[in-house]
Amino acid sequence: MGLSLAASAAILFSASVIAFSALFGAVSEFQSEIGMAEAGLANQHLDNSMISLALEGVDVGNHTILVRNSGTSTIDLRGLDVLVNGTLANGNALWKDVDGDNTTQLAFPQELITIHMDIELEGAAVKVVTRNGYSVAGRA
Amino acid sequence: MGAENSINQMIFFIASVLVSVAMAAVLINTTTGLATQVRGVGDTLAQEAESSIRIINDPSAMPYVDGHLVIYVKNTGSVALSVNGTTIVLDGLLVLNVENAIIEANASTWNPGKLVQLSCPVSLSPGDHLIKVALSAHTKDSMAFRI
Numbered sequence: 001m002g003l004s005l006a007a008s009a010a011i012l013f014s015a016s017v018i019a020f021s022a023l024f025g026a027v028s029e030f031q032s033e034i035g036m037a038e039a040g041l042a043n044q045h046l047d048n049s050m051i052s053l054a055l056e057g058v059d060v061g062n063h064t065i066l067v068r069n070s071g072t073s074t075i076d077l078r079g080l081d082v083l084v085n086g087t088l089a090n091g092n093a094l095w096k097d098v099d100g101d102n103t104t105q106l107a108f109p110q111e112l113i114t115i116h117m118d119i120e121l122e123g124a125a126v127k128v129v130t131r132n133g134y135s136v137a138g139r140a
Numbered sequence: 141m142g143a144e145n146s147i148n149q150m151i152f153f154i155a156s157v158l159v160s161v162a163m164a165a166v167l168i169n170t171t172t173g174l175a176t177q178v179r180g181v182g183d184t185l186a187q188e189a190e191s192s193i194r195i196i197n198d199p200s201a202m203p204y205v206d207g208h209l210v211i212y213v214k215n216t217g218s219v220a221l222s223v224n225g226t227t228i229v230l231d232g233l234l235v236l237n238v239e240n241a242i243i244e245a246n247a248s249t250w251n252p253g254k255l256v257q258l259s260c261p262v263s264l265s266p267g268d269h270l271i272k273v274a275l276s277a278h279t280k281d282s283m284a285f286r287i
Contacts, residue, residue: 004149007153012163014164023178025175027175030178033185037185037186040190041190078253083196085201129196132253
């Protein structure tokens with residue numbers, strides 16, 4: 001009788017330990033993943049709040065769009081999209097330069113981005129969008 | 141009498157062990173299932189939190205040609221997305237037969253920072269309209285525009 005009780009108790013105790021460890025591991029992983037995602041989201045919101053663009057103008061004669069990084073974070077030119085008259089015109093952007101330097105892909109705060117286009121910009125509605133969706137628009 | 145008592149004890153022992161093992165199996169099985177579901181929910185929530193899209197069209201100059209409205213949607217999150225689950229609602233009505241194309245060379249997934257072009261076969265009257273693009277309950281964006 002005593003042995004039966006002891007054996008049953010040992011089996012149930014072992015099972016409880018295994019079950020608890022499985023559940024604890026999963027809940028711990030869950031909390032970790034949610035925490036990391038929340039931290040990433042907070043970082044992204046902070047980045048977004050530091051991004052700002054200003055459309056300085058459109059040079060119709062030179063077919064260029066001038067955009068200044070008026071925020072406090074760096075803008076990656078590879079993430080810029082250009083819309084002209086509502087249509088995506090990334091393929092019409094010949095090259096981009098930053099303060100005259102066409103070897104860099106980074107625009108630091110207050111630097112001027114010049115987007116050289118191969119299409120007519122006279123009277124065109126222009127919109128430039130950053131990697132995270134921040135945009136600036138105007139008309140030539 | 142002594143032998144009968146021993147047999148009874150052995151039967152009682154085996155029975156109690158079998159019952160315990162069965163209970164332990166049920167406990168472990170249930171808990172493992174619950175743990176798997178918790179992990180799955182965690183993965184899904186984390187993915188949702190890192191997913192974000194934005195319609196980048198110029199609302200004053202929407203490309204609407206030959207009955208096709210073109211929408212440009214940007215992956216503004218930090219994880220790659222699938223275009224296939226995209227739902228588009230225009231003025232409250234579901235848009236069907238939408239053609240999509242990822243604006244990136246040799247890409248099969250919709251990578252962060254990249255665009256997808258959605259071509260919607262719709263009939264639009266001049267005036268104000270509202271378009272909504274949704275990948276899931278949390279990953280969605282909308283834009284009001286004028287034709």
